[in-house]
Amino acid sequence: MSPITTFHYLVVAAALFVLGVIGVLTRRNLVIVLMSLELILNAVNLNLVAFSRMWGNLHGQIFAIFITVTAAAEAAVGLGILIAFFRNKETMNADEIDLLKW
Amino acid sequence: MTTGMTPVATPFFFYMLSGLAIGGGLLVITRRNAVHSALALIVTLLAVAGLYLMLYAPFVAAVQIMLYAGGIMLLFLFVIMQVHTERASRDRRFNRMWPLGLAASSGLLALLVSAFAKGRALFPDRMLRLPESSNTQQIATLLYGEAGKMGPYTFAFEIASLLLLAAIIGAVIMTRRKI
Numbered sequence: 001m002s003p004i005t006t007f008h009y010l011v012v013a014a015a016l017f018v019l020g021v022i023g024v025l026t027r028r029n030l031v032i033v034l035m036s037l038e039l040i041l042n043a044v045n046l047n048l049v050a051f052s053r054m055w056g057n058l059h060g061q062i063f064a065i066f067i068t069v070t071a072a073a074e075a076a077v078g079l080g081i082l083i084a085f086f087r088n089k090e091t092m093n094a095d096e097i098d099l100l101k102w
Numbered sequence: 103m104t105t106g107m108t109p110v111a112t113p114f115f116f117y118m119l120s121g122l123a124i125g126g127g128l129l130v131i132t133r134r135n136a137v138h139s140a141l142a143l144i145v146t147l148l149a150v151a152g153l154y155l156m157l158y159a160p161f162v163a164a165v166q167i168m169l170y171a172g173g174i175m176l177l178f179l180f181v182i183m184q185v186h187t188e189r190a191s192r193d194r195r196f197n198r199m200w201p202l203g204l205a206a207s208s209g210l211l212a213l214l215v216s217a218f219a220k221g222r223a224l225f226p227d228r229m230l231r232l233p234e235s236s237n238t239q240q241i242a243t244l245l246y247g248e249a250g251k252m253g254p255y256t257f258a259f260e261i262a263s264l265l266l267l268a269a270i271i272g273a274v275i276m277t278r279r280k281i
Contacts, residue, residue: 004116007218007225009157012120014214016127016146021210023131025203026196031136031182035143038174039127042150045166053157056230058240061162062255065241068162068169069262073269075174079181080273086185087279094197 009050
């Protein structure tokens with residue numbers, strides 16, 4: 001088999017990214033939308049670490065660590081918003097959360 | 103220091119881990135039950151941690167397993183337990199705008215495929231071999247600095263901890279019943 005190059009990792013990262021985008025845009029349950037968002041962030045992390053190995057320095061890996069930390073903070077805040085909203089309206093559907101519509 | 107260890111069966115592990123990651127991603131976006139999606143996402147995160155290990159990044163792999171698969175996914179599972187998704191698991195899976203979302207995602211996929219097809223020659227055929235044993239030390243030098251000086255990422259590190267503090271305070275305040 002051909003050796004595994006940077007390009008293979010980029011293809012995997014792009015596939016995960018597109019799967020995450022499909023999940024964010026099409027799912028109804030908001031918790032699953034947030035989980036697809038985590039998929040997107042992981043795809044970007046994989047991209048960064050693959051490039052970090054290609055160039056031979058560690059800046060990509062440190063960027064990936066910071067993205068992981070930011071994803072943790074964002075998941076906490078997003079889920080807090082979700083819970084606070086669920087207390088008001090008892091629904092998890094993206095279709096029914098339309099309080100700001102005219 | 104590591105000697106020149108030749109990796110064993112590298113294509114097998116790569117295809118297995120990336121198949122697990124992409125299969126887990128497919129399960130995340132198609133399952134009706136939110137708990138099934140969360141478990142599939144844990145599988146994806148662990149497979150991506152394995153891919154990080156193959157990329158000679160053991161510290162990032164450990165951070166991924168501890169923070170992502172062990173922290174964020176636990177948070178998701180607790181919220182799923184609180185939010186009573188069994189009624190939502192009997193509804194329709196995809197929202198009203200799903201054809202538009204699917205069309206936009208296909209546009210993105212076409213863009214990425216065309217970018218990869220055109221730019222495939224840019225990437226080298228072999229990958230470097232980084233030493234594994236000093237990865238954590240080098241990351242620590244970049245993050246914390248050395249011998250009394252600030253490293254290149256020390257300031258960003260402190261700001262990241264402030265970000266986490268703000269997120270914790272925000273999450274606690276938002277979920278109180280009486281503010």
